Amino acid sequence: MSTTASPAPGAGSRPGGRSARVRAAVHLAVRELVADDPGEPLTIPVLAARAGVHATTVYRRWGTVGELLADVATSRFSGDIVVPDTGSLRGDLERYASDLAKDLCDPDTLALVRATIGIGGEQGAAACRGERQQQLEAILERERARGGQPPTLERTTDAVLAPLYYRAVFTDDPLTPEWTRTLVSHLLPD
């Protein structure tokens, strides 16, 4: 996990400068606190102290811890996985599942997903899903462009995305390469 959050353009009231530095400091504080001590309740005063900013600044900008976590998760899970182009649907899905598995195996990433789900509600859940649906849809669309007949997005989500997230978030079973390939082979039998 990168420890320097790069400020998204136009995310604050003023581009760059102090606003961007505050956002970067607060995002970093969230990621560090979540990773270091996931059992501790996150509060805005604690986060603000860690980031070295006034709590009122955090309240004014994000409102609640849930919205702040959703913002951090959105920034973390956007553009994190490049849609692969291996020349076949099977190859693309295997590469994608493998990349996502590696991402979800990172303890800091997993801690952020769990914390965001825990306190961010629907908004947090959407932030954790990130661009996964669009990424899968791009893979399926490429297969259609090749003249293939890929499974639906719903079916692909149930068969590949869901087991990856379930195993990472709800179990301590490892997300092995063999297992991720199995998910794809059940979706696309020979």
Next chain:
Amino acid sequence: MSTTASPAPGAGSRPGGRSARVRAAVHLAVRELVADDPGEPLTIPVLAARAGVHATTVYRRWGTVGELLADVATSRFSGDIVVPDTGSLRGDLERYASDLAKDLCDPDTLALVRATIGIGGEQGAAACRGERQQQLEAILERERARGGQPPTLERTTDAVLAPLYYRAVFTDDPLTPEWTRTLVSHLLPD
């Protein structure tokens, strides 16, 4: 969701009496606070005040909010779903998936799962899985006793449990009866 938590035998230092009443009051406070305001950070002082007990009592008994949430989730997700016996593997899995979908659709249940995942770490995750693996294994074992050759527990988890949890926790798509039947039919093609 039932609003009276029944004390588990032997859960406290003294059976029944004050110890059981404290446990019931604290469990109820957790379930109410999680359901009412999932975006608010849960802290032991807030929980204790809601339950009408001293914070030191909660610290002494549960240690952390994470352990407390895992205890509440374990109690909530134990014995909540009866393993069905419909006479066929397909029937058993369809009934089980439908019962679990109904359970996960309950907003209070979903709030408890999310909160427990968020702050309970591995222990919380295990509490949310509850007896699901054993329940599925019982369904598969019954099929073997009928002389059938059911899929493995891992495959059944990936195909049925994982999409139910993923859809409930990470999306706002509905867990419809048609969709839960589809999960089983992909696992057990005709």
